[in-house]
Amino acid sequence: MTDDPVMTHIGAATELYRAGDVDGARASFAELWRGAVADDDAFHRCVVAHFAADAEPDVEQELAWDRRALEAADEVTEERAQEFHASLDVAGFYPSLHLSLADDLRRVGDDDGARNHLARAQEVLGVLGDDPYGQAVRGVAERLAALYDAERVVTAARVIAAPAATVFELIADPARQPEWDGNDNLAQAADGQRVRAVGDVFTTRLTMGAERENHVVEFEEGRLVAWTPSDPGRTPPPGHLWRWELQPLAPDRDGTARTAVRHTYDWTHLVDEHRFDRARATTAERLMGSLDRLAAAAESA
Structure with missing residues (x-):
């Protein structure tokens, strides 16, 4: 993995949120987003938006960030992703991105939209490895599926x-x-x-x-x-x-x-x-x- 100061700053912004400094985290992510847009770097836009969503207490703003992340992911080339990590396949972004959108939409009452993104996530779960990250993402998929697929719910x-x-x-x-x-x-x-x-x-x-x-x-x-x-x-x-x-x-x-x-x-x-x-x-x-x-x-x- 190459040195990437943007990724370092994303980690710092995330730590601000975990420490309870919500306003500081949001300001940091907004600055990182402006830089990624100015650099026309789809990879950085995708990652910044994905983590900014996690640190957003307002669900509609979280939804807006997750939509930006998915849009940016569609623009990331495999070559650009591999500059960050040699084993990273761009397709590995999608299960988490779709599941994040499914959960956002569920929480704002858009069940049709949630089901759509859940189905799209389920279609690409196979790209994930059998590692802690892959297991965690599959766990989220199973939880959301249970909310919609169970005959008794x-x-x-x-x-x-x-x-x-x-x-x-x-x-x-x-x-x-x-x-x-x-x-x-x-x-x-x-x-x-x-x-x-x-x-x-x-x-x-x-x-x-x-x-x-x-x-x-x-x-x-x-x-x-x-x-x-x-x-x-x-x-x-x-x-x-x-x-x-x-x-x-x-x-x-x-x-x-x-x-x-x-x-x-x-x-x-x-x-x-x-x-x-x-x-x-x-x-x-x-x-x-x-x-x-x-x-x-x-x-x-």
């Missing part, structure tokens, strides 16, 4: 014109959940059960009169919450899961806050066959019904 997504904190409060407070339940399955939940951590358990009453204990298994304040419902006292729960993921977006042109929200119903581990018909009836359209009602509640708050 149903998902829907949309952008809501409200701050993430406002949307999250409607989800994390069980007493508010009947307001937006698109399945018309929830009758009520007592006040004072606001979810705050993995391990919390909240109780809801269904429209048919039964009670459910909901065990929180994933939680990140303002960003993520998931729970597994169960009959009271049943251990372990039967094996299905509801998940909500929130991604704050840049404000609209008029300053309106925006949040990309994804709702998932996962019954991969459901083993009670008596519940299968009900699980199959929980379609993406029903999840979107909850999202639309949630949007109406959040946007009017």
Whole structure:
């Protein structure tokens, strides 16, 4: 590998981000990008954009960087890549670039675009070696494929014109959940059960009169919450899961806050066959019904 000061500076910028200096990292990557553009060096543009995306906290800006990286990769000649590393094939760029775009698009709610880039990544995974890097990239591909390919995972997504904190409060407070339940399955939940951590358990009453204990298994304040419902006292729960993921977006042109929200119903581990018909009836359209009602509640708050 030849000495390459740009690669050294990319590493330094990445370390700034890992150390918590987000603004410093972004400024460094912006300067590196300007230099790569001025030098008309597609290889440097590709690598700078790819690492700049990783250091970008705004998902739409991350998406823009990943698109620049893919565009630049299409311009890199094999000869130029091999100047950096004799064994590097330009084709080795593509699995990671497509997977990065697939994940970005998934987080902003563009499932069609995400599936397209996931499929393109899967087509070229064979160029990767059986080394730690290749194994890591394949692991990302498997994770994304599981989100879209599993018959028992149903998902829907949309952008809501409200701050993430406002949307999250409607989800994390069980007493508010009947307001937006698109399945018309929830009758009520007592006040004072606001979810705050993995391990919390909240109780809801269904429209048919039964009670459910909901065990929180994933939680990140303002960003993520998931729970597994169960009959009271049943251990372990039967094996299905509801998940909500929130991604704050840049404000609209008029300053309106925006949040990309994804709702998932996962019954991969459901083993009670008596519940299968009900699980199959929980379609993406029903999840979107909850999202639309949630949007109406959040946007009017």
